[in-house]
Amino acid sequence: MWTYNKTLQYPINIKCPDPKLAKVIISQYGGPDGELGATLRYLSQRFGMPDQKSKAILNDIGTEELAHLEMVGTIVHQLTDGASIEEIEKAGLAPYYTDHGVCL
Numbered sequence: 001m002w003t004y005n006k007t008l009q010y011p012i013n014i015k016c017p018d019p020k021l022a023k024v025i026i027s028q029y030g031g032p033d034g035e036l037g038a039t040l041r042y043l044s045q046r047f048g049m050p051d052q053k054s055k056a057i058l059n060d061i062g063t064e065e066l067a068h069l070e071m072v073g074t075i076v077h078q079l080t081d082g083a084s085i086e087e088i089e090k091a092g093l094a095p096y097y098t099d100h101g102v103c104l
Helices: 019-025 035-048 052-080 085-090 094-099
Strands: none
Touching: 019 052, 019 085, 035 052
16 A cells, blocks of 8 residues: 655654643644544545545545654654653643653
């Protein structure tokens, strides 16, 4: 179907933690205009297309949106890497990290 290259399309090299910025960026996962929603819209709309070329284009776009999720995840990880528990809590990210394994 498609090939997964284990590199990001655009390198992300954030050096300083910034949990407040991470809280803003994290909405790009599943927020109203987030990458996950875009992925699902493209991949589900392909079923209603009248021809194979249209279906293939929407499939390609939908899988590209999945790559964007990987970049968003890398950005959030790098923005929180090395941040203290107190900084994560102060930024309002405690519920997210409690649900996802950092165990405050």
